[in-house]
Amino acid sequence: MSSVTKKTKSDEKSDIKANVSETKSRISQLLCEKIIFRLQKKYIFVGRIDDMREVYLCYRKRSKAKKFVLKFYKCRDYSFNEHEILQHMGHHENIQILTHCYKFDQEGVCVLVSPFIEDESFTKHPYNTLQSESLRLIFVYMKQLINAISFCHSKGILIRDIKPSNLLWNPKTEKLIMIDFGLASFYRDKGHVTEVGTEGFMAPEVVACNEETQKKSVFPVTPYHYLVDIYSAGVVLGSLLFQKSEVETEPSLMKQWRQYCKKYIQKIKKYIQPNLSEPEDVLRLFFELFLGMTHSDVQYRWSNTGCHAHLTLIGNKF
Ligand SMILES: Nc1ncnc2c1ncn2[C@@H]1O[C@H](COP(=O)(O)OP(=O)(O)OP(=O)(O)O)[C@@H](O)[C@H]1O
Numbered sequence: 001m002s003s004v005t006k007k008t009k010s011d012e013k014s015d016i017k018a019n020v021s022e023t024k025s026r027i028s029q030l031l032c033e034k035i036i037f038r039l040q041k042k043y044i045f046v047g048r049i050d051d052m053r054e055v056y057l058c059y060r061k062r063s064k065a066k067k068f069v070l071k072f073y074k075c076r077d078y079s080f081n082e083h084e085i086l087q088h089m090g091h092h093e094n095i096q097i098l099t100h101c102y103k104f105d106q107e108g109v110c111v112l113v114s115p116f117i118e119d120e121s122f123t124k125h126p127y128n129t130l131q132s133e134s135l136r137l138i139f140v141y142m143k144q145l146i147n148a149i150s151f152c153h154s155k156g157i158l159i160r161d162i163k164p165s166n167l168l169w170n171p172k173t174e175k176l177i178m179i180d181f182g183l184a185s186f187y188r189d190k191g192h193v194t195e196v197g198t199e200g201f202m203a204p205e206v207v208a209c210n211e212e213t214q215k216k217s218v219f220p221v222t223p224y225h226y227l228v229d230i231y232s233a234g235v236v237l238g239s240l241l242f243q244k245s246e247v248e249t250e251p252s253l254m255k256q257w258r259q260y261c262k263k264y265i266q267k268i269k270k271y272i273q274p275n276l277s278e279p280e281d282v283l284r285l286f287f288e289l290f291l292g293m294t295h296s297d298v299q300y301r302w303s304n305t306g307c308h309a310h311l312t313l314i315g316n317k318f
């Protein structure tokens with residue numbers, strides 16, 4: 001999965017700062033080392049989880065039984081910080097737990113501590129053909145993803161960065177955990193008007209908020225709401241169904257997608273037939289879900305409730 005991240009950290013803590021826009025700024029290695037030195041009183045640092053990010057695997061000094069992940073990020077005063085979102089959220093079985101948060105005010109750095117999650121990329125599963133077992137797993141994955149999204153929305157939180165690398169999957173327990181609320185925000189009645197997210201997963205109404213696009217446009221930007229998360233989750237579903245790392249869902253492509261889905265069913269049903277009594281039905285339901293979730297017109301995009309109901313229909317087929 002290409003991880004070209006287009007994150008505009010502009011957000012809306014206050015109206016005055018609503019249009020502050022900056023690309024994601026990383027913390028310098030030197031600053032990280034300075035903070036690590038101070039945290040070493042409590043933690044043993046094993047190493048970085050990801051070379052590109054300030055995310056470290058650690059043990060607590062007093063008990064080495066559990067592994068933890070320490071994520072370093074710049075504290076923001078113009079917007080909500082990741083730990084504030086997680087604190088507000090509370091517990092849900094498909095959402096990462098916030099164990100602790102350290103604030104280094106002088107350095108302007110926050111360190112979020114959460115339990116390490118055993119994960120194996122969902123797409124590493126043998127996907128040579130979309131067999132019935134893969135379809136069952138996609139169902140399990142999507143059900144948990146929609147549950148996590150619904151929970152966030154019920155707490156008044158827009159996630160705004162749903163993508164495979166933020167969805168950790170444990171194949172042994174078949175459990176999904178959503179991580180990374182670095183771009184999340186609280187719901188506002190009047191909506192959001194800043195382009196925030198990862199390229200390829202942002203809903204069209206989010207992309208339309210792009211500052212450059214806006215300068216050229218004669219139309220005022222339409223504020224966006226919760227359904228941007230359903231769109232991103234729909235793109236994730238598409239990438240699993242079609243076994244593609246990126247699924248383009250521009251409005252002009254939707255007609256092509258519908259035709260593609262029909263052909264795809266014919267192509268792969270022979271692999272699924274022996275294990276699933278109604279393979280065409282299951283695939284058709286999955287494609288309907290994908291098309292409903294990624295509808296470019298937000299008025300016709302499926303709601304969380306619609307997705308839940310549809311997933312129940314799919315679940316009954318297994
Ligand atoms: N609790 C955790 N357990 C296991 N791995 C984790 C955990 N938290 C983060 N990671 C790993 O570290 C990576 C980066 O973490 P995270 O997504 O929170 O950082 P980020 O800088 O916001 O990333 P990006 O900008 O790419 O979205 C994740 O994709 C995941 O692989």
Ligand SMILES: [Mg+2]
Pocket residue numbers: 165166180
């Ligand atoms: Mg991430």
